[in-house]
Structures are given as structure tokens and as C-alpha cells.
Amino acid sequence: MADESFAFHRRDPIKSSVGNVAANRRRQNAVTVGKERRESLVRAKRLCRVGISGDGDADVSLDSEMMIDEEQSILEAQTSSAVEVLKSAVAYQGKGAMQKRVSALRDLRRLLSKSEFPPVEAALKAGAIPILVQCLSFGSQDEQLLEAAWCLTNIAAGKPEETEALLPALPLLIAHLGEKSSLSVAEQCAWALGNVAGEGEKLRSVLLSQGALLPLARMMLPNKGSTVRTSAWALSNLIKGPDPKAATELVRIDGVLDAIVRHLKKADDELATEVAWVVVYLSALSNIATSMLVKNDVLQLLVDRLATSNSLQLLIPVLRSLGNLVAGDSQTIYAVLVPGHEITDSVIKVLVKCLRSEHRVLKKEAAWVLSNIAAGSVEHKRLINSSEAVPLLLRLLSTAPFDIRKEVAYVLGNLCVAPTEGDGKPNLILEHLVSLVSGGCLPGFIDLVRSADTEAARVGLQFMELVLRGMPNGEGPKLVEQEDGIDAMERFQFHENEDLRNMANGLVDKYFGEDYGLDE
Amino acid sequence: MAMEEHDEEEKQQLGFPYWKSIPRSFGPESPFFASGNIERELLAKQVALDLTEDEKHQLQNMVVEEGGGIFCPIVGCGSRLTSLENFEDHYNARHTASCSVCSRVYPTSRLLSIHVSELHDSFFQAKVARGYAVYECLVEGCGLKFKSYKSRQRHLVDKHKFPTSFEFYKKAHLSKKQRQKLQRKQATHRREEDSCMEVDNESIDGLISGISKLSTSDSPSSVSFGRRHTRGLTFVPRAVQREKMPDPTSAGTKR
Numbered sequence A: 001m002a003d004e005s006f007a008f009h010r011r012d013p014i015k016s017s018v019g020n021v022a023a024n025r026r027r028q029n030a031v032t033v034g035k036e037r038r039e040s041l042v043r044a045k046r047l048c049r050v051g052i053s054g055d056g057d058a059d060v061s062l063d064s065e066m067m068i069d070e071e072q073s074i075l076e077a078q079t080s081s082a083v084e085v086l087k088s089a090v091a092y093q094g095k096g097a098m099q100k101r102v103s104a105l106r107d108l109r110r111l112l113s114k115s116e117f118p119p120v121e122a123a124l125k126a127g128a129i130p131i132l133v134q135c136l137s138f139g140s141q142d143e144q145l146l147e148a149a150w151c152l153t154n155i156a157a158g159k160p161e162e163t164e165a166l167l168p169a170l171p172l173l174i175a176h177l178g179e180k181s182s183l184s185v186a187e188q189c190a191w192a193l194g195n196v197a198g199e200g201e202k203l204r205s206v207l208l209s210q211g212a213l214l215p216l217a218r219m220m221l222p223n224k225g226s227t228v229r230t231s232a233w234a235l236s237n238l239i240k241g242p243d244p245k246a247a248t249e250l251v252r253i254d255g256v257l258d259a260i261v262r263h264l265k266k267a268d269d270e271l272a273t274e275v276a277w278v279v280v281y282l283s284a285l286s287n288i289a290t291s292m293l294v295k296n297d298v299l300q301l302l303v304d305r306l307a308t309s310n311s312l313q314l315l316i317p318v319l320r321s322l323g324n325l326v327a328g329d330s331q332t333i334y335a336v337l338v339p340g341h342e343i344t345d346s347v348i349k350v351l352v353k354c355l356r357s358e359h360r361v362l363k364k365e366a367a368w369v370l371s372n373i374a375a376g377s378v379e380h381k382r383l384i385n386s387s388e389a390v391p392l393l394l395r396l397l398s399t400a401p402f403d404i405r406k407e408v409a410y411v412l413g414n415l416c417v418a419p420t421e422g423d424g425k426p427n428l429i430l431e432h433l434v435s436l437v438s439g440g441c442l443p444g445f446i447d448l449v450r451s452a453d454t455e456a457a458r459v460g461l462q463f464m465e466l467v468l469r470g471m472p473n474g475e476g477p478k479l480v481e482q483e484d485g486i487d488a489m490e491r492f493q494f495h496e497n498e499d500l501r502n503m504a505n506g507l508v509d510k511y512f513g514e515d516y517g518l519d520e
Numbered sequence B: 001m002a003m004e005e006h007d008e009e010e011k012q013q014l015g016f017p018y019w020k021s022i023p024r025s026f027g028p029e030s031p032f033f034a035s036g037n038i039e040r041e042l043l044a045k046q047v048a049l050d051l052t053e054d055e056k057h058q059l060q061n062m063v064v065e066e067g068g069g070i071f072c073p074i075v076g077c078g079s080r081l082t083s084l085e086n087f088e089d090h091y092n093a094r095h096t097a098s099c100s101v102c103s104r105v106y107p108t109s110r111l112l113s114i115h116v117s118e119l120h121d122s123f124f125q126a127k128v129a130r131g132y133a134v135y136e137c138l139v140e141g142c143g144l145k146f147k148s149y150k151s152r153q154r155h156l157v158d159k160h161k162f163p164t165s166f167e168f169y170k171k172a173h174l175s176k177k178q179r180q181k182l183q184r185k186q187a188t189h190r191r192e193e194d195s196c197m198e199v200d201n202e203s204i205d206g207l208i209s210g211i212s213k214l215s216t217s218d219s220p221s222s223v224s225f226g227r228r229h230t231r232g233l234t235f236v237p238r239a240v241q242r243e244k245m246p247d248p249t250s251a252g253t254k255r
Helices: A002-009 A018-043 A062-091 A097-112 A120-125 A128-135 A142-156 A160-164 A167-175 A183-199 A201-209 A213-219 A226-238 A245-252 A256-266 A269-285 A287-295 A298-308 A312-327 A330-336 A342-356 A360-373 A378-385 A389-399 A402-416 A430-438 A442-450 A454-470 A472-482 A485-490 A498-511 B002-014 B031-042 B053-065 B084-094 B109-120 B122-129 B149-160 B176-197 B204-211 B238-244
Strands: none
Touching (some): A062 A120, A097 A120, A120 A128, A142 A167, A142 A183, A201 A226, A213 A226, A245 A269, A256 A269, A269 A287, A298 A342, A312 B031, A342 A360, A342 A389, A360 A378, A389 A442, A402 A442, A442 A485, A454 A498
16 A cells, blocks of 8 residues: 555656745655654554664564654653753744744654654643744744644644644634745645644544635645645545535535536545545535536546556545545436436446456445435446446455355345335336346355344345245245345344344245145 | 244244345444554554754754755845755745735635734724624635624624633834834824715725725835734734724724
8 A cells, every 4th residue: 555655756856946846855755754653643652763763664572662762752851952942932033033943843843743742741741832933933033833723733644632722823824825825834734734634523523613624625726736735635634524515515616616627527546545535524414515516517537537547546436526526315316317318327337347346345335226226216237237237246245255255245235226206115126036036146145144243134135035936937936045144044033133044034934834845 | 022032933933134245335434444553553643752952963064065055035035045945935924914905915816815904904894883894704714704803792692602711902112203103194094085075975896996095005114013013912903992892983994
């Protein structure tokens, strides 16, 4: 995964400005480090680079743990004193004061930029936040704002309580997103705010109350630049809910919808990825957003991306956006996904491409999207049933990992059942049931019945009911028996889950009761 | 008894939960999306890293190659930019959003205009004195206005969850000489302005023509809070000072 992202960020150094190259390298490193830190936090095991100069390699043996602790405490001491130096630099009002401040900030920033384990706690204890807030005051030089925001960014990238420590700085960080700020300052502030928003619901809510949404949204409007990408990333963190209000507000801001469409259409993979995640949350949380997106032909743009891209980073949010839109307001979506229209064919085609992919997430989520289309009208079901999807799905049902098989089961089952009308037994689409069963799908469903997952077992039993009820000439019970279906159902006889127990016992009683086999 | 039997019957009739062909949707944080989210979560908090020695060298070389960069031509600025792109950036930030009175720079036009109104506009102070709600909420889109700096502050804290430590204005540290000069200037102006303020029955609109003569362009250049002299700090507007110390004198404008 890290390699993929390295490939993205490589750019011709002559063409891009100094700032871009630096920012890209930072981002590259940030991904790797982010992962390492996350893993180390989860493992609760400390890794530390040998030597402050940063030229050690990542492999640290356990033997040197003593040395690591020592170096960590040196780092912490240096950080505390860096904060003290900064405090006096801010208090100083004589000649060269600005330079002094920037220099002190830079030293602190360097200490906080050590990968593996920035001494955030030490910085906070020494009182870094109030002094950094002062350095963010209006009218300060760009360099000062930049360094201060950078320090705050890294403080916010740590543990929850460390991110929370940024609360006093938030209004100023938000203010410096303004259209008059220098781009690099605005971007660094957006980065810091993105970290804060990524922490959790409570901080998201504070940021929204303080008015962070509008300025961040504006930063996403230009056509290019790293600022656009960073702000899109920060926005996706900000609107991810669970409160849907921010998502609805965002899509209503002037120019946002247009920018989203533009970026989905033309942006490079990196920017498109971030924007796609914004669309994921918009489509998952807000019906208004879904409707507006569909009306602006976003469906086609997503399909195009799925068809042409090979980047997993991009495909995941694009596919999921498609899925959310399809799962959303059915009126809107089925007005577009009309069977027989080109768009509908393209959607199925692109979902098949994802089903063929080697990536588990793509296969699973593509099957989910397909299952929702299969939940549409009879024409939709016919369309899918006659497409190249079916042979592929049958194969996946036998061979794929469990979570994919479950989703595939939903597709196939939906193909066999007519749209739900009122209460009572839904009608079967016999033609599809027969062809799928002869295609060999039954064993796969019975396997699901045997699984430990309640939902999967339920799905399996429901399909078995269709087979038992619907197969012509009373073939159903025989087929089920052949595949050891009775055995699978009998395992539920004394199962702890009452619903499953009743379902299984009900089927056995009805179709394999006293009279079973007597006709022969 | 009869009721219970009836219920039992119903339950049996409900029977099997048949397969229903319906779409399924999931919330963004649903476990269904967990595996796809892992990639994303790891990026959820990005650390901005320092450049390695290598990268620093690369950067230095690049700057040299590009001819050493550009100096901002605006008088008194002196900033050095490494590329044309950065220069445009710098110009927009530094030279278009600054207050013409005190040179303070704000990150948005809106904040700049609020600053100018609240600190340099005698018309604003006149409205305050007459009890109009003119202190705007700083959060764009909120739209509420308040009669005093303090009540606006309270609103920011209560409604918008600003930290109590937040101050739109900060105290400046003037040298003694600067303070004396400032006081002398303010005294002269106040005498001029008091005569206008005595027109009680005029509407606010009428006041505009009178007060607009005392425009901000009269600001004495010696009382300059441009970036060169301060560290981006400005003085607390007189209106605010008055609230903190009970002062029964009539509204005068401040400079």
C-alpha cells in the first residue's frame, strides 16, 4: 500500500515549485509514519529512531529498549526547553523579535516532526498550546503562522486527549483559512483542523459550531493545488457525522456541487480520491445531497472513474459512493438507472469489473451494490440475470471468502424474488430460480446456513425456502436433501437463536415431515 | 384465555420470514465498511513531517537553479519569495487584506471589514452609543449582532463553542512616547467630534454626513501598528476599555 502512494506523489521536480515537492514528500512520509504510529499505538510498543539526526533505520531490536527510553527522555527535555525558549521569544519586544519567534517555532516544530514518537505530551505539559495560540494572532508573519500551525498539526495527530488540547486554537486556525491567507498557511491550518475533525464526533461538532465548514469548502473550489486536496480531505473528516447536518449544509454551499463534479471529472487520482470520500459521506448521510448529486450526473462520473482507474485508493470511495447513491432514495435512482438505458448497462459492466478485481473490498462492495440494483424492478432483475455477472457470481459463491459470499447471496436471492408488494409471501421469479439452481448455487447457500454468522444463516435458510417452495415438480426437497440441506437445518433444532430455530424447524416440518419420501 | 390462544394462532400464521427483495443501506461507520475504511483511518490523522537532510539539499539546489527567487516590490515589505506562484500568493495575502489605518492583516475580507468598523469607524461607535446592535458575530453565516463587544464574546463562547480565552483584539504594548502621542491626538479629535455628537435628534443617516468627514485617512502615521513595529498586536478599542472600567463620559470616537 505504501508503495502505491509513493508512486502517486512523484512529480517532476523542475516543473513543480519548491513548496509542492516539499509538501509531497511530507505527505509521502506522513502516510508511512501514520501507519507506523497507529500500529504502535495499537500494539502499545514503542519504536524509536536511533539518533535524533534521523539517519537510523526503522528496525530497532528489543535489546536497545533501554537506550530508546533514554533518547526519548532527551527528546522530551529538549522539547520542554524549546517551549520555554518560545515563550521568552514571544515576550521579547526588541530588535529582531520576529526572527527570534520564527526560529524558536521552527525548533519546536522539528522536535514535533520526529516520526515514530513526537514528544507531544512533553510539549503540552510545558504549555505549548497557549503560546502557539499567541503565535497565531492576526497580522503575524506567514512564516510564524505556518510554523505554529505545523506544530499544532503534529500535536493533533496523536492520542485523543492530545488532539483535544487544541481547543483554544481552533477559532484562529479556522480564521486563517480565510481567502486572504497565504495558501501555504491556509493549507497547514486545514491540515491541523483535518486532524482535529478526524478525532471524533465531539470535536467535529465544536468545529462546525465555530464555522469551519464554509472556509474549508471554499478552499476546495479551485481547480488545482495541494490546498484543494488537503481541504477536501479535511472536509471529509468534518462531515462524516453521524450527524447528517454538516453533509446537507456542505452540498448547499455555493459552488461546492460544481467543484465536486469538476474534480470527479478532471482531477488527478489523488484529488479525485479525496473528493470521492467527500461524496461517500454526502451520499451516506444526506438524502438532499444524494438527490442533488444524481441530478448532476455524478453517477456517470463515478462509472467512468471505475471503468478507467486502477488505483485501489480511488476505487474504494468511488465504488462506495456509487453504492450509497444506489441504496439511497429509490425514486431518484431508478429514474436514472432505467433498464435499457446505456447508463444502467455501464453500471453493471463496471460492477462486474470490480467483481473480477483481486481486491477483497472491491468484490464485496460491488456485490452489495449489485444486490441493491437486483432489488429493483423485474426488468432490472432480468437485465442482471442475462449479463456476464451471473457466471461470475456463481463462481464467487463457491470460492470467495465469507464476507463476499454473503453479499453474492443477496444478489442471487434478490434475482429470484419479485419486488415486494404489501404483506404476505412475495412472488417468485421462477425462471431465475431454476436457472440459478441448475447453475449450482444451492450448495453455496447451504454452506451459509452452516456458518456461525446469524445473518448468513438466515439468508441461507430464506433461500432454501424459495427452493423448497418454488422448484417445479416438487423437485425442491429432493435437491435440498441431496446437498445435505436437511442436515444443515437440523443443526438448528436446539440452537440458542429462537428465530433461526423456528425457521429451520418450520422448514423441516413442512417439507420433510412424516409424509416425506412416502410418495416414492 | 381466549386472547392468549388468539395470539398463539397469529404467531403461527406469521410463520416463516420469507425472502424480501429490498435494497440495503449502511451508515458510513457501519462495520460493513470496516475493511474498506482501514486504509482511510490510517490516513485519518496525518503527521506533517520534517524534511530529511537530503530533501533540504534538494530544495536548496532547486532554489539556486531558479535564480534565487523574487523580492516583493511593495515598499517596506522586503519579503523574499522562491517562485512566481509564491509571490502571487504572498501579494494576495499581505498586500490586499491589510487595514489602511493600522496595517493589520486579516485572513479574510470579512474580518478585515469588521476590524475596520469596530476600531476605526466613528460611525460605528456612534451606533454603539445609541444602543444599536452592531457587533457582528465572527462566524460567517451566523448573522447575529450584538450591542457590545462583551455580549458578542459571550455569544461566541455559548453558541459557537469558542474557548473563553479567545479574544478578537489583544492588548498592545505601546512605549510611553507612543502612548503620550496617541493621547494627545485623541484629545484633539474628541473635541472636534463632540460638537457633532450633540445633534441628538438627527437620525443615524444624518449623522453619516457629519462623521464621514472624520474619516480614517486622518490617522496619524506615527501611531502605526504595522507589522514592522509590532508583533501583530493592536490596541483595545476604546469602547471595550470603557466597558471594563465604568466611565460615565459620553461617547466619543476613538482613534
